[in-house]
Amino acid sequence: MYRLYYQILGFVSTTRLFNVIVLCLTQYLISIYILAPERSLTSLILDFNLFIIVLVTAISTLSGYIINNFYDFEKDRINRPKMFFLGNLxxxxxxxxxxxLFxxxxxxISISISYKVFVFYSFYIxxxxLYSYKIKRFYWASNFISSAIVIYPFFGVILYFGTFSFKVILMALFLFNLLFLRDLVKDLQNFNGDWIQEYKTIPIIYGVFKTKIVASFFSLFTFILSINLLNFNLGNIYFYYLLSIFFILIWTVYLWIYRDQKNYLWLRNFIKVWILIGVFSITLIT
Incomplete structure (x- = not known):
């Protein structure tokens, strides 16, 4: 009984199951409120092809977390001992x-739908x-590719509905920047383990001070994106992007104040929470 419990706990930790659930929920929310607002809620929920896209996204993302955990075995032992223990139950x-198997x-599933879906998710996998095995060791590509990987599944539903606009591009760039900032702070937090494992992250190559300068630049870009998104008629999600202006300013100030691993974890979690708030704010779009 206890063995099964720990195996389930280990699976949830290894696959970041909560992250995958949020990803799938977000795909449905952007489909309902952004990509196909003219369709009824029932028709979208019962849309079999949309369900398959979300399902395949979930399974491939779960497998992605597993292989990433596999290659991060030694690094997580140093940087995240508690998560390391759970992830290796x-x-x-x-x-x-x-x-x-996944x-x-x-x-x-993907080849049974269409060749295009098969190619799309084969590339995703x-x-x-490639990121887990090689790219994450290269500072010049790691953070960009990591953020792009998170956004990539959303293009599955965008291509399905054939809806692509300047507004969608700006919203995607806004999310990309938040993810990039999260990864930069993660690199600051994991400095010791990355240095021991010879990962070439931005903090390792250029140091903490220059990393914070890079983060400040992307904070400024996020600030500008927030202002531009206020010009669109987005309903009450307007207030999310308005508050994002103040959030990113305060977050950047604390980035320069904080200097230890524990505080970097807080900064990283604040970004995660703000992204999660943004996900549920999608329901405010009219």
Missing amino acids: ISVINQLKIYF NLIVMI FIIW
């Missing part, structure tokens, strides 16, 4: 078995593996 061999399921 399932043996490495079993993690790899689940990883390949990818096989994705391939079978491949780029996650």
